[in-house]
Amino acid sequence: MATIYEVSKLAGVSLATVSRVMNQNAYVTDETKKKVLDAMKELDYRPNSAAQSLALNRSDSVGVLVAELDGPFYGPVMSGVESELRKAGKHVIVAAGHDEEETEKEGVEFLIGRGCDALILLAETLSNEYLVELAKGSTPFVMLNRTTPGLESQCISLDNHLGGYMASKLLVDQGHREIAYISGPLWKHDAEDRYAGHKQALEEAGLTQDPELLFESDYREAGGSSGLLHLINSGKKFTALACANDEMASGAMMSAAQKGLSIPQDLSIVGFDNVHYARLLTPSLTTVEFPIHEMGKMAARWVLKNAYGKKKLSYNNYFSPKLIQRHSSKAISS
């Protein structure tokens, strides 16, 4: 690989001049510029990015930590982040945290160790304390789908409470009175918020959540399946089920089918997230849209603005959910 030195020799100029034409900025005669450009082309020169990073103290790469790289929820984040950052010439380095505190911390260390200029974190298990501590360090970071007290300006989140409310409000409006709920892990902020929203919808209708009709699960399809089975086995009657995400809702739908319940006739179901395949289920799943792709883009813009000084960029910190009404829930037949 050719170096800047060889280019300078071939072009008959100094290192500095080559550097100047590379970095566009400084004053260089069109004539010398051409000589340099020609030399570069001839040698198929490419700047060594490690050397640049070292000299500039900047790596032009940003680290992204998510729980998983696959799955209907994380993929769209990644894609939103990548498209925005790539346009700006920044590199995206990924790490999966697998929803385990130790692994997520390691992920953060790993990314910082790599010299990432900034981090985008979609991590549930990291404690607020850890994040506050991290914020004292020199690597700027933005968080997705959480709000850490004291760090609000670097959080990009959705109103999960409102989303939970909207989903359950629909059920209530459709006349349901016995409503079961399968939550995510309640130590997770979003799971807690969604459930709180759900309860608010019930309360406004003068209802309360029957504890026997609440099942705390894990946001996974299998968890939704076993959740519904558990609820059915409790012997309590219910005409509707709200799930804290679509994956659990789809699991619940499978269990319902297996138990011979037809949806929405025997049981109305609503989900949350509006993952890609929610439309493809039969019946199509009523859910709440989580604009995660868009939020990924915003996180990228936050980074561009706050870590790379692109002043002009603007971004949203707070997103609102939207109810997507499809065919898995219906008005109760009286």
Added chain:
Amino acid sequence: MATIYEVSKLAGVSLATVSRVMNQNAYVTDETKKKVLDAMKELDYRPNSAAQSLALNRSDSVGVLVAELDGPFYGPVMSGVESELRKAGKHVIVAAGHDEEETEKEGVEFLIGRGCDALILLAETLSNEYLVELAKGSTPFVMLNRTTPGLESQCISLDNHLGGYMASKLLVDQGHREIAYISGPLWKHDAEDRYAGHKQALEEAGLTQDPELLFESDYREAGGSSGLLHLINSGKKFTALACANDEMASGAMMSAAQKGLSIPQDLSIVGFDNVHYARLLTPSLTTVEFPIHEMGKMAARWVLKNAYGKKKLSYNNYFSPKLIQRHSSKAISS
């Protein structure tokens, strides 16, 4: 951030010694080693990875190019690659190629420019010529889901022909005689191979593909939807439909429902890939398993072995598909 120099001063040794204890290898007294370690801890020292890269001429990062970062197919690749590489302390830099030749080339350049030690390419639009040329360069790379003549040893692929054969063979065995086919873009190697396998299954049964029952589509759900509509509108009768991937199959299922066709009674459908949600469709989709997550892992191991000299590692170059029989196809009722 502390540098190696400050550590050496605090520990009262030279730079070289600090470097030695970092790199475990050389002979250092336990005593001096301890002094150095203590100093590192006290200063919260972390090596600057750009400086290391520059000195070692190695970045410890590998670039991964896929068409999209989301979607049921690419997510699992990424996750397989990341888990394997991360274990080895290597960084994963991602780029999306969006199935456009220009963008994919740019992606490759981008990744090479970043100084990636190796590349993992899951790119359909890159021509064999380009890849052969690329192979002359100094960045080693491995390709997923394609076989480039002359570069076989750096290709990790699935027997798409066999997969296509298995899917259609099932339909034939179930007694279907009028079989429609929705292919992927036929300029893509895998689409072509799958279709060829399909034709072979027909031929062995003494059938040929009716050109009017062939629809070339785009591997996308909407393409599957419109594909089936088109086939139905042709007026030709058919009792089964093979789709070159699950996304198109799910689109076709939606069109079928819309047209009042019930599956599998009125029409048997098979897909390809066994994406995560194939099980969740109603009826569950019969398909061919594409072990893409596993193949991603193998690509990572290829890199570890061939770019990082981990001799002991072994990997598979060639994978076999597996038929996953579910409920979207049934024996024809005679």
Added chain:
DNA sequence: CTGTTAGCGCTTTCAA
């Protein structure tokens, strides 16, 4: 407008 030069932080001979 262009050249000289001093680093950026680390690895690695070569000597001691």
Added chain:
DNA sequence: TTGAAAGCGCTAACAG
């Protein structure tokens, strides 16, 4: 077993 010193390739003052 340890230290001195020469790069790795590039940027950014500072002179001219």
